[in-house]
Every structure is written in structure tokens, then in C-alpha cells.
Amino acid sequence: MKLSPSQTLHQIAALIGCKYVGAPDFQITGINEIHKVESGDLMFVDHPKYYDKALQSAATAILINKEVECPNGKVLIISDDPCRDYNFLTRHFSPWKMTEGNRGKDVRIGADCAIHASVVMGENICIGDRCIIHPGVVLYDNVNIGNDCIIHANAVLGSDAFYYKARPQGREKMHSCGSVEIGDRVEIGAACTIDKGVSGDTRIGAGTKIDNHVHVGHDTVIGENCLFAAQVGIAGCVVIEDDVILWGQVGVPSDLHIGKGAVVLGQSGLSKDVEGGKTYFGSPADEARQKFRELALVRKLPEVIQKLGL
Amino acid sequence: MKLSPSQTLHQIAALIGCKYVGAPDFQITGINEIHKVESGDLMFVDHPKYYDKALQSAATAILINKEVECPNGKVLIISDDPCRDYNFLTRHFSPWKMTEGNRGKDVRIGADCAIHASVVMGENICIGDRCIIHPGVVLYDNVNIGNDCIIHANAVLGSDAFYYKARPQGREKMHSCGSVEIGDRVEIGAACTIDKGVSGDTRIGAGTKIDNHVHVGHDTVIGENCLFAAQVGIAGCVVIEDDVILWGQVGVPSDLHIGKGAVVLGQSGLSKDVEGGKTYFGSPADEARQKFRELALVRKLPEVIQKLGL
Amino acid sequence: MKLSPSQTLHQIAALIGCKYVGAPDFQITGINEIHKVESGDLMFVDHPKYYDKALQSAATAILINKEVECPNGKVLIISDDPCRDYNFLTRHFSPWKMTEGNRGKDVRIGADCAIHASVVMGENICIGDRCIIHPGVVLYDNVNIGNDCIIHANAVLGSDAFYYKARPQGREKMHSCGSVEIGDRVEIGAACTIDKGVSGDTRIGAGTKIDNHVHVGHDTVIGENCLFAAQVGIAGCVVIEDDVILWGQVGVPSDLHIGKGAVVLGQSGLSKDVEGGKTYFGSPADEARQKFRELALVRKLPEVIQKLGL
Numbered sequence: 001m002k003l004s005p006s007q008t009l010h011q012i013a014a015l016i017g018c019k020y021v022g023a024p025d026f027q028i029t030g031i032n033e034i035h036k037v038e039s040g041d042l043m044f045v046d047h048p049k050y051y052d053k054a055l056q057s058a059a060t061a062i063l064i065n066k067e068v069e070c071p072n073g074k075v076l077i078i079s080d081d082p083c084r085d086y087n088f089l090t091r092h093f094s095p096w097k098m099t100e101g102n103r104g105k106d107v108r109i110g111a112d113c114a115i116h117a118s119v120v121m122g123e124n125i126c127i128g129d130r131c132i133i134h135p136g137v138v139l140y141d142n143v144n145i146g147n148d149c150i151i152h153a154n155a156v157l158g159s160d161a162f163y164y165k166a167r168p169q170g171r172e173k174m175h176s177c178g179s180v181e182i183g184d185r186v187e188i189g190a191a192c193t194i195d196k197g198v199s200g201d202t203r204i205g206a207g208t209k210i211d212n213h214v215h216v217g218h219d220t221v222i223g224e225n226c227l228f229a230a231q232v233g234i235a236g237c238v239v240i241e242d243d244v245i246l247w248g249q250v251g252v253p254s255d256l257h258i259g260k261g262a263v264v265l266g267q268s269g270l271s272k273d274v275e276g277g278k279t280y281f282g283s284p285a286d287e288a289r290q291k292f293r294e295l296a297l298v299r300k301l302p303e304v305i306q307k308l309g310l
Numbered sequence: 311m312k313l314s315p316s317q318t319l320h321q322i323a324a325l326i327g328c329k330y331v332g333a334p335d336f337q338i339t340g341i342n343e344i345h346k347v348e349s350g351d352l353m354f355v356d357h358p359k360y361y362d363k364a365l366q367s368a369a370t371a372i373l374i375n376k377e378v379e380c381p382n383g384k385v386l387i388i389s390d391d392p393c394r395d396y397n398f399l400t401r402h403f404s405p406w407k408m409t410e411g412n413r414g415k416d417v418r419i420g421a422d423c424a425i426h427a428s429v430v431m432g433e434n435i436c437i438g439d440r441c442i443i444h445p446g447v448v449l450y451d452n453v454n455i456g457n458d459c460i461i462h463a464n465a466v467l468g469s470d471a472f473y474y475k476a477r478p479q480g481r482e483k484m485h486s487c488g489s490v491e492i493g494d495r496v497e498i499g500a501a502c503t504i505d506k507g508v509s510g511d512t513r514i515g516a517g518t519k520i521d522n523h524v525h526v527g528h529d530t531v532i533g534e535n536c537l538f539a540a541q542v543g544i545a546g547c548v549v550i551e552d553d554v555i556l557w558g559q560v561g562v563p564s565d566l567h568i569g570k571g572a573v574v575l576g577q578s579g580l581s582k583d584v585e586g587g588k589t590y591f592g593s594p595a596d597e598a599r600q601k602f603r604e605l606a607l608v609r610k611l612p613e614v615i616q617k618l619g620l
Numbered sequence: 621m622k623l624s625p626s627q628t629l630h631q632i633a634a635l636i637g638c639k640y641v642g643a644p645d646f647q648i649t650g651i652n653e654i655h656k657v658e659s660g661d662l663m664f665v666d667h668p669k670y671y672d673k674a675l676q677s678a679a680t681a682i683l684i685n686k687e688v689e690c691p692n693g694k695v696l697i698i699s700d701d702p703c704r705d706y707n708f709l710t711r712h713f714s715p716w717k718m719t720e721g722n723r724g725k726d727v728r729i730g731a732d733c734a735i736h737a738s739v740v741m742g743e744n745i746c747i748g749d750r751c752i753i754h755p756g757v758v759l760y761d762n763v764n765i766g767n768d769c770i771i772h773a774n775a776v777l778g779s780d781a782f783y784y785k786a787r788p789q790g791r792e793k794m795h796s797c798g799s800v801e802i803g804d805r806v807e808i809g810a811a812c813t814i815d816k817g818v819s820g821d822t823r824i825g826a827g828t829k830i831d832n833h834v835h836v837g838h839d840t841v842i843g844e845n846c847l848f849a850a851q852v853g854i855a856g857c858v859v860i861e862d863d864v865i866l867w868g869q870v871g872v873p874s875d876l877h878i879g880k881g882a883v884v885l886g887q888s889g890l891s892k893d894v895e896g897g898k899t900y901f902g903s904p905a906d907e908a909r910q911k912f913r914e915l916a917l918v919r920k921l922p923e924v925i926q927k928l929g930l
Contacts, residue, residue, distance in 0.1 A: 098734035424718035
């Protein structure tokens, strides 16, 4: 999320009662997570394993639980619990409240749209021209939809990330204040769910077509002209390049990368990044031709066992 | 879809600017796809591989991209892009527009029904006697529901087929103008999605019971007294005979045929037609007893590998 | 379900026209199924295989299709079709009717809740303090939600059990008159479906977090602080202890028991009870380390086949 107006280091640190390293009037222009940060952003890190990655990231303000050396051109905010304080800041700058009725504040709708009266829209919604939004669709806050999109009945866009910090007293919900960005000519099936980013965006590229009951997790970025069949489940922070085809009921765990033009056959479950231009099958998935060869060999096991007298 | 009133060959050809072979006043009474056509119907074919099948089908008017010999009693319309022109015709004769409010035109509801006020119905809906339709259900245009049916909350019936023509500039949506036909005593679970046919029907036979989150694709025909557990996914153009049981999360790809009384165990994925009266398991599925034998043999692999010193 | 006021043996037997064994004024205080009964409850049994279990259960009134010896302190009702008569009784004491508008009778809502106007609630609903219920959520009758819960858009709580009695003329629907009980701090994802108990409760323990598109069947009991990722499917009458993690698209068939702290990896399908504290994978699932070892050995099959000259 971008801060508008931007805040000074001193202002941010004062909000969470932390000391800091850097010029008090250093400008912080956004808040984001490691995989999404750019210059001007504040990010948090609370595990030594990720200190270096955080300090060397594009983020210029680091909320951290150790007084490390401050990199050039950056600032530090020292917190005993960076995650808690990050969560406080996102809630502070992007507080949620239930929209009254079916249209929130700052809803802009383009020309020649057909949007059923039962569609519920939160705040900060932008819909392009010639879109069709069928009955029962729910758009949470911060959803942008391009031109010529079709959203089928009872789909949900912008629901919260499934993202918790484990605490001794239970799981603490991380506040979701990101957005959903849908490109032009995207079609989203009935009863699909597309979660918003935690503090960044969940993106679906132009021309991508998504069948019914598909789930897309927070901060996932999907390319152009992809095709996802019914009941595909894609976790959070996944990157899917252009022209990828996922057949029905495929599962993609978090943080994976799928290369351009990859095809994943029905019911497969990926367990690692996969290169583009190839076809995959199985759970866990391998290249399809290898997997089919294995399946053929498994059918020879009776012969093997017999020959060995086992 | 049936054309009412029927059209002449000349009228249809003029709409799409095509020349034709046959008597100008030859009657065209419907528009449908290859797997659904009957006498009087217009169908399209755009690949030489399917020319013979199309010309020998029950359809009496063929929209085709080559000047082939015209079979007896049939007519041809010659188009440089039969798919584009077919899509134009279905949109022309069955244009879609968003229904205002919660009840479209031509909605007929039988006696003693309980239909929640939040249920949204498009045009051309027929609901039998003693039906219960729970809150949040959305019925698109052209949905017929028999007697004594129960449709659970937030289910969607009649959503568009997931069906596109690949074009160099991206995927072109095929217009869905077919219907959904639900027999008597059918129960459909919460959040299910049943797509309409492209130009034919998606059918669910009498007495069939469907659990939550089940997806049924376009033009699929399901028999009587079937039982589908939660999260089953059935693609388009599938034929399922009577008394079939699909347990939870089973996947059925498009165009398959499942014989009467077949049982498919949970999470299985079919890859080919299966005979009735048998039990199947696995992804890809085989007969269950063979699959379970294979699984038992796989557990013997450590012995095999050890014995062979591999 | 509890009967309020309680009924006498004579009253109940008269309703279904059955003779009985026991004092006419014996008090029947509830109606429930075998896995849920307590003292004062009526249950039914219609198969000799389960007679002993039924007669020795905590239930004190047994609706049975044979004149067996009546255990001490219990009563019998003799019926030619106990299932039909049980179904009659639950419908009689807990008749269903469609709620008019968006709020049924006996809806109690705690302090500081944010509940969207589009949310539909049936009868006998109790919601704790500080709950958020997003647009399009449907609560059927008999749903209790604790404090600090979040229910995401288009989720459905309290839909009917997927439960039928097979009859020669088709499947007879068992009436669902149980409830859904949600503990404190539970979060339920968009488009989830949680079925009510048939005559008992479906329970989700405090602190449990559930992602989008998850299905929970009737009478299932889920512990505290569990985590279920998207598209998990849990059938009816399952028991899941505390701290269990089910990753995306996991399937759990009916009547299984999952021990405390078990972890089931994505797309796995359980086929039997599993102990707590361990990690499982596969369909059917085994302990993950064993399953991964098997998968590695399967990859050695080409060598095996070659060495054996098969």
C-alpha cells in the first residue's frame, strides 16, 4: 500500500513507540512485504535468517528486531515485535469497516457496464468499460477491474489473505490492506474467490480466463492469456507467467513460480517451481511423459514381484 | 436452441453475409453443436478432420469453411470462419442482457414452493411444484427445475460454458445460449455451479443428489438417482448414466462417458470412458481392485530394490 | 436436538402409531443419532448388526424394528421402519420453513458486530460480540457463533446434511434439524460451506482458521486452533482434534478420526484414522516420510525392469 500523504520516519516510529536510526524527516511512502517492496517502502523482518535479504531489498525503511548496521540511504526502526507493529501500521493507515448497503465510497464504474443490483462493492473500486458483473458477486475494498471483464455469479474478489502469525496464545490475523488488480478481457467463473494482497496486489493479467470454483491466494501474480479450469486452487505469493494452462482441480502451493506456457494436467499438485513450455502431471507433479512412464512401469510390478519370488 | 419462428436458409445466410447451397426457403428450426444436433438444426464445422462427422450428423444445415458436396436433404452455408459466424448467430437469436431486479421475464413458479426473496432469476425460468430454493441462489436465463427439488444457498445454475475459440489475438468467448434442465426430486448442494449448455442443455436426471461445491460443466448429461459427494468436478460434454456414485473431490474431464451404476472413489480422476457396474480409484483411475493391488506392490519396492542390490 | 418440553414415551409412540415397551410416562428429552446420544435421548436402529451398540448406548429410548429384550432403565418403541419414523419425529419437532426476509425469529447478535445487510439468517441464531459477517453469507436455522469471529463473503453455515436413506423408489432425504456451533476467534473463508448436524451439532473449536472453499460435513467435530487451507473437503461425522493442519485440497472421508497436531499435506486423501503428531501425504495417505520414500523408489523402476529383463 502507498501512504498518501507520505509519512516521516519520526511520525511512523512515534505511532508504534519505537526508536529509530536515520533522519527524522526521512520520507516513507509505502508499506509492503519483502516480495513486493520498492524504494520508499517500509517492510518488516523479525528473523535473523532474513535480515540480509531485508536490508538489501529495495525497501528503504526496515522495521527490525535488532540494532544492526544501517545500510546507506536507508533507515531502521527498532521494534521488539516487528510483525505486531507492522500489523498495527497497516490497520492504522488502511482501517477496515463494513460498507453500508451495496456501494461503498469511491466506486467508479466505466461505460456500458451491466452490474446486477445485488452485487456488493466495498470502498475504492474501479471498474472499466463494458464489464458484466453477475448477481451475488462481492467485491471487498480495493478492487480494480479492467475493460471487457465478466465476473460470474457469487464470485468473491478481495477477501482477506489466509495469513496468520503464530503466537503462544493462538494465531494472530495479519491485516489485509492490499488490492486485487484484474486486467482487460478477464473472465472469472461462478463462486471463484480471489484474495487481496496483504499489503501488495493480487494480479490477474489481461485475457486470462478462469472457470468456476477457482481459488487464488493473496499476492499471487498471474500473467496474460492463462486458462484455469474449474476447482483449481492457487495459494498465496505464487507467480504464474503468461499462457499457462492449469486443468481442473490442480493445486499450486505458495511461493511457487510457473514458467510461460506450462501446462499442468488435471488434479496435479506442484511441489516446486516448474519451467515453461512443458507439460506436468501427478501429485507431486513431474514432467508428464516421465510420470506416465512411471505409471506404466508400476503396472509391471506383479511381474517383477513374481520373478523375484517376493 | 430452437428458433421460434424458424428461419429460412436464405435469412440465416444473409445475416452472416455468406453464400449457400440449397433451396433458399429450406427451413432451419434450431442451432446446436455436433453432440446435440437433430433434424432441422444448423451446426458448424471448421476443421477437415470433422467434415465427415458433421455432414453425416442429424443436422440438416451445415455451416462449413469449404465448398464440399452437399448431402441429400441437407443444405450448406459457406463461411470463411464458421465458428465466428455461429457465435454471431447464437448471440443474434439469443441475446443476453442483465435482468433487472430479482425476477426476469417469463418466470413460472409451481405450487407450494419456498423461494427466498434474495434468489435471483433471469429470463425463461420454469420451476415445478413444492421446490425449495434457499437464499443467495442465482439462476441465469433458461433454467428448468422439476418438482420437489431443493437448491441450497449460494448455488449457481446456468452460468456460462467455459468455452473459448483460440485466436491469434487471444481467446474468443463462445456465447452460451443453452439451458439447464433439472429433473424431479433433485437436490443440489450449497455453492454448487451448474453451467448451461452452449446451445444445447445441461441435464440432471430425476432423483440425483448433489453435495456442496460440486461443479457441472456445459452440455453435460447426468442420469437418474446419481449421488455426487462434495467438491466433485465434472467438465463439459460428459455423459453419466443412472445410479452412478462419485465420492468427494472426484474429477471427470470433458467428453467422457460413465456407465450405469459405476462407483468412483474419493479424489479419483478419470482419464477415459468407464464401464458401468464397477468401482474405480486413482488419478488416473483404474478399477479399484487393480489399483489397490498396485499400491500394495509399491509398498514392496524396498524389498525389490534390496534384493536387486540397486 | 433437545425436546422442549420433554415428551412422554406414550406421546412419542402415539405420534408414529407404534407400540412400546416401558412406562407410558417415561420422559424423552431429546432425539439424536448413535454417535451423539446422551441419557434421555431417543435414537433409532434398524439393522441387527447395530442392535447391541444401540441398546448399550447412552440413549434411554430406542426406536427399533424388533421386539428385543429391553435393557434396565430404558424403553423401546417398536416400528416396522425406524428410519422413516425417526425422520417423521425430527420433522415434527423441528419443522423447517423458509425465513421471510433477511432475519428469522430468535436472532440474537452481540455487541460491536459488523454484519452486512445482505447476510441472511434463519431462526434461532446467536452471534457473539465483535463478529464480522461479510456480504452474501447465509446462516440457516440453528447457528451459534462465538465472539471475535469473521465469516467471509458468500459462506454458508447450517446447510442440510448430505444424508439419504436408500429406498427401492429412490433416496429418501433425512431431515436435518441439528445445529452449527462455532467457537471464539474462528475465521471462515469465502464460499465455505458448513453443514448442520442431522440431529446433533457440527462444531468448530475456538481459534480454528479456515481458508476459502472449504467444506465441512454434518456432525463433524473440529478442535481448537486448527488450520485448514483452501478447498479442503471434510465429510460428515469426522472428529478432528486440536492443532491439526490440513493443507490445500485435502480430503477426509466420513467417520474418520484425526489425532491432535497431525499435519496432512496438500491434496492428500485419508483412508483411515490417523494418529496425532505426525505428517501424512498421499491419496490414500500414509506417513509422509514413508510415502516420499516410495515415490523415490518408483523412480528407480526403470533400473529394476532393465535389470530383470522385463
